[in-house]
Amino acid sequence: MLPLLLASSSVYRRELLARLGLPFVCDSPDIDESHRAGEAALELVKRLAREKTFALADRYPAHLIIGSDQVAVIGERILGKPHTFENAREQLLAASGTKVTFLTGLALLNSQTGACQVDCVPFTVTMRTLDQARVERYLRTEQPYDCAGSFKAEGLGVSLFQRTEGPDATSLVGLPLIRLVDMLLVEGVEVP
Template identity: 50%
Template sequence: MRLVLASTSRFRRELLSRLALPFEAAAPLCDETPLPGESALDTALRLARIKATSLAERYPDALLIGSDQVALLGDEQLGKPGTLDDARAMLSAMSGKTVLFHTALALYNGETGRLQEAVDVTRVTMRTLTLSQIDAYLMREPDALFCAGAAKSEGLGGALIERIESTDPNALIGLPLFELITMLKNEGVEVL
């Protein structure tokens, strides 16, 4: 079956390419605003589902992959900062604390209408950071503006982190590959 990643994220494209399966990437139709009172887990799952199903008419014969990530610091959801000021504020708030990254995955089969969903929760304990360390990181890691909580774990972002607890290290980067492999198998697509 045709495989389509409902994402414009180069991070997710790079992760999916690790499976060595042919795929296309397409921009999903999705408003990423959390709903009032919605938990971080529910926000991530809803957005992953919308991303996957939003392309069903355009790709009726495909397996559509949607994924979304929401960081949770205490009771506050942290999305992608988009600006340096917001990134600085998020990283300052996370300094020395544990953040839960909810990475949701949805696989929608356009032919059968079957939807599979899962959420990986990764616990990330941040180092205690000074403002000058945060600024140095943001100057050298401009892609952080496009990551939940501005915390890009790969590359220089590793210097922000004291500890990571996860069942799938790929999830923190943006796509839970271990679960995706299982979902693809359920649809008859073998990776190996």
């Protein structure tokens, strides 16, 4: 088996990948994560996941490189990482009482052969009706400024949800393990 490399600095993705019980290393790719004009959310996350893997291919020429990227979408509006309290508050109030779809792009590159598998796993959350006081309490407690749409689902973000639906709950946190196992199997990696 080629060594695994997670192309991410995310502690959330690292914790998820560790669940598979396979040895891996992490390195952070340096790519421009800007949304291109006219680019659909689905294409954005797939492109970024793929670019993350290829950004590290030269440094890791005989690895299976895992890249992932996530956005939250309300209707056609893409919500990325808020970075600030004000942006997070605005995102959460806009999501109040709506359905939010999390799109998680996933790529697995065999840097030895150049074969790259790319997919996107959706997960939908129906939000509770939120008022400003609840949102601000959540933000002060959780500080989810590095999470797509300001939702830290592995923490108190779940308290904002009324209902969830999707093929893989781990995609909500940012690394869809069920789909990743499928991709690893194609590369001959047996889990467990």
